[in-house]
Amino acid sequence: MTLKIAPGMVTVGGVTLSNHCILAAGVLGTTGSSLARALANGAGGVVTKSIGPFPCEGHPGPCVVEVEGGLLNAMGLPNPSREFVSEVEPLAGKPVIVSIYGGDPGEFRMVASWFEGIAAGFELNLSCPHAAGYGAALGTNPLLVEECTRAVSGLGSPTWVKLTPNVTDIAICGKAAERGGASAIVAINTVKAMRISTALKRPVLGNRYGGLSGKAVFPIAIRCVYELYEACSIPIIGCGGISGAEDVIEMMMAGASAVQVGTAVKDDPAIFQSIVSHLYSSEGVQAETIVGCAHE
Numbered sequence: 001m002t003l004k005i006a007p008g009m010v011t012v013g014g015v016t017l018s019n020h021c022i023l024a025a026g027v028l029g030t031t032g033s034s035l036a037r038a039l040a041n042g043a044g045g046v047v048t049k050s051i052g053p054f055p056c057e058g059h060p061g062p063c064v065v066e067v068e069g070g071l072l073n074a075m076g077l078p079n080p081s082r083e084f085v086s087e088v089e090p091l092a093g094k095p096v097i098v099s100i101y102g103g104d105p106g107e108f109r110m111v112a113s114w115f116e117g118i119a120a121g122f123e124l125n126l127s128c129p130h131a132a133g134y135g136a137a138l139g140t141n142p143l144l145v146e147e148c149t150r151a152v153s154g155l156g157s158p159t160w161v162k163l164t165p166n167v168t169d170i171a172i173c174g175k176a177a178e179r180g181g182a183s184a185i186v187a188i189n190t191v192k193a194m195r196i197s198t199a200l201k202r203p204v205l206g207n208r209y210g211g212l213s214g215k216a217v218f219p220i221a222i223r224c225v226y227e228l229y230e231a232c233s234i235p236i237i238g239c240g241g242i243s244g245a246e247d248v249i250e251m252m253m254a255g256a257s258a259v260q261v262g263t264a265v266k267d268d269p270a271i272f273q274s275i276v277s278h279l280y281s282s283e284g285v286q287a288e289t290i291v292g293c294a295h296e
């Protein structure tokens with residue numbers, strides 16, 4: 001890869017990061033110490049596991065299976081709810097974005113309020129494809145996207161909105177988030193998917209269907225970021241199948257100002273150091289010069 005970008009602190013969607021590569025929600029984000037480790041291992045910022053209004057055990061297993069090109073998961077949003085505040089408190093001042101979910105705008109605002117003054121920002125999970133009454137159940141309705149976003153952005157902290165690709169036109173949801181006062185859009189969450197065990201003659205996931213992540217979804221993520229960049233004015237954070245510096249550059253060319261890395265961390269916990277070492281050079285170009293350049 002020849003194209004590299006100049007290193008330095010970067011501010012995206014109101015959050016200052018030490019580089020352009022952020023740990024995605026749901027991966028290593030379940031404890032304060034695993035979040036701290038991801039930062040120490042080169043992540044420019046980290047997003048926590050999604051936290052909701054009530055403690056949740058998640059779906060019955062199997063919850064994660066490996067498939068060609070990625071992972072299929074139906075975790076079911078397991079989380080300790082408000083107790084998670086004590087995990088994030090020691091990290092106040094660091095680029096820790098708390099992923100939150102709720103069943104309506106009021107629940108989103110309530111969960112966010114627990115982390116005010118502790119979180120560097122919030123990421124609204126309006127996109128989990130397999131949680132009844134949560135995630136994409138709201139995030140496929142532009143009016144609810146706008147209202148949930150407004151409920152959290154009104155608190156004054158940076159508010160990122162993670163969108164689902166499981167819609168006909170993701171730009172409609174992006175514009176709804178923008179109207180609601182989002183500081184950035186994160187695209188994409190997992191693609192709704194399933195596998196069936198031919199031996200057992202039943203779906204492999206306990207929840208029957210789940211969400212596909214990993215390399216297989218990278219072209220879908222690129223397409224979504226490209227469409228959002230054409231429609232929206234706020235920064236876009238690309239997520240979905242990124243596993244190397246070249247993927248980061250491609251995502252930026254589609255329109256992303258930063259990226260999130262999730263599934264690839266499973267195969268290589270040191271992936272942030274590896275991406276960063278290939279992405280940056282003191283002779284590199286300013287990132288802004290390549291963000292969205294594929295549209296020109």
Ligand code: SIN
Binds near residue numbers: 074125127
């Ligand atoms: C889960 O916990 O089920 C995954 C979360 C998500 O897909 O947003």
